[in-house]
Amino acid sequence: MLRKIIGAVCLGWVSMSTCAQTSIAILDFELSDVTLAPGIPAEIQRTASIKAMLEGELARAGYKIISVNLNNQHEANGGVGYLFDHSDTAAELAKKVGADYVLVGKLHKPSFLFAYLMGHLVNTKTANLLGSYTVETKGGDKKLTLKAVETFASKMDADLDHIYTPPEPTKRIDVK
DSSP states (O other), X not given: OHHHHHXXXXXXXXXXXXXXXXXXXXXXXXXXXXXXXXXXXHHHHHHHHHHHHHHHHHHHHTOEEEOOOHHHHXXXXXXTTHHHHOXXXXXXXXXXXXXXXEEEEEEEESSSSEEEEEEEEEETTXXXXXXXXXXXXXXSOXXXXXXXXXXXXXXXXXXXXXXXXOOOOOOOOOOO
C-alpha cells in the first residue's frame, strides 16, 4: 500500500513539473547590418545560426521550445524590425502555437569588429514585454557567437524560471 502511495505522489510531481514546463517560441533572428558592406554571406549564416543555438541552450535547461512556422512569421512581419517593435503581433503569432513566451531577436551589426545580439521576450497571454536583452559579441567567430548566446540565455532565464546554467568554460590547450 505504501508503495502505491509513494508511486502516486511521485507520478503527481512528474505530471506537475511536465505540465508546468515553460514554453518559448523563438522567432528567426533578423540581421540589421549597417556596415559599409551589409549582408555578406558569413553574417547571414551567423544570424541564421543564432536561433538554433539559443533553442539548444534553453532546451538543455528544461524549457519547452515551440516551433513557429516560418511562413506564418513572414506573414505576420510587416517589414524588417516590425515584430521586434510590435510585441502584440509577436505575442499573437506565438500564442496560436501554444507558447507561453515569444522571443523576437535580431543581430545588430554597426561595425566589422563587433555586433549586438538583441531580443525582446514577450508574454503571449498579456502581450507585455517581459525583458529586453543586449549582448555584445566580438568578430564573427562561431565560438564567440555561442558565448554571446549563452549569456543571452542567462539573461532570459533570470526573467523566467532560473533553471539555466551556462556550460563550464573549456580550457584551451595549445599543442606545440
